[in-house]
Amino acid sequence: MLYLVRMDVKLPATLAPAEADAIKAREKAYSQGLQREGRWRHLWRVVGEYANYSVFDVESNDELHTLLSQLPLFPYMQIQVTPLAQHPSAIASAITAN
Numbered sequence: 509m510l511y512l513v514r515m516d517v518k519l520p521a522t523l524a525p526a527e528a529d530a531i532k533a534r535e536k537a538y539s540q541g542l543q544r545e546g547r548w549r550h551l552w553r554v555v556g557e558y559a560n561y562s563v564f565d566v567e568s569n570d571e572l573h574t575l576l577s578q579l580p581l582f583p584y585m586q587i588q589v590t591p592l593a594q595h596p597s598a599i600a601s602a603i604t605a606n
């Protein structure tokens with residue numbers, strides 16, 4: 509199942525820069541692991557914002573929730589999830605649904 513996910517990151521001003529850097533490093537390693545597994549298919553920066561649009565390919569809502577809630581930046585994110593279905597007029601897609 510494919511999901512479009514928007515993540516907006518809001519780090520508190522009180523968070524020490526070294527702690528913020530450590531969390532971002534863990535986030536990068538975690539996200540790259542999921543990308544290598546093929547479960548995090550796309551990761552795009554939103555121009556001008558500390559936000560991304562991502563496409564996840566997972567088995568269920570529960571799997572996506574588990575995966576998102578384990579993001580190191582999860583406590584500092586607003587997350588919006590949109591489940592995706594096949595469009596009947598699509599002739600090609602950069603991503604292939606199962």
Ligand SMILES: O=C(O)C[C@H]1C=CC(=O)O1
Pocket residue numbers: 515517535536537539551558559560581
């Ligand atoms: O920077 C972000 O958009 C937040 C997050 C998503 C992947 C990652 O490495 O950081």
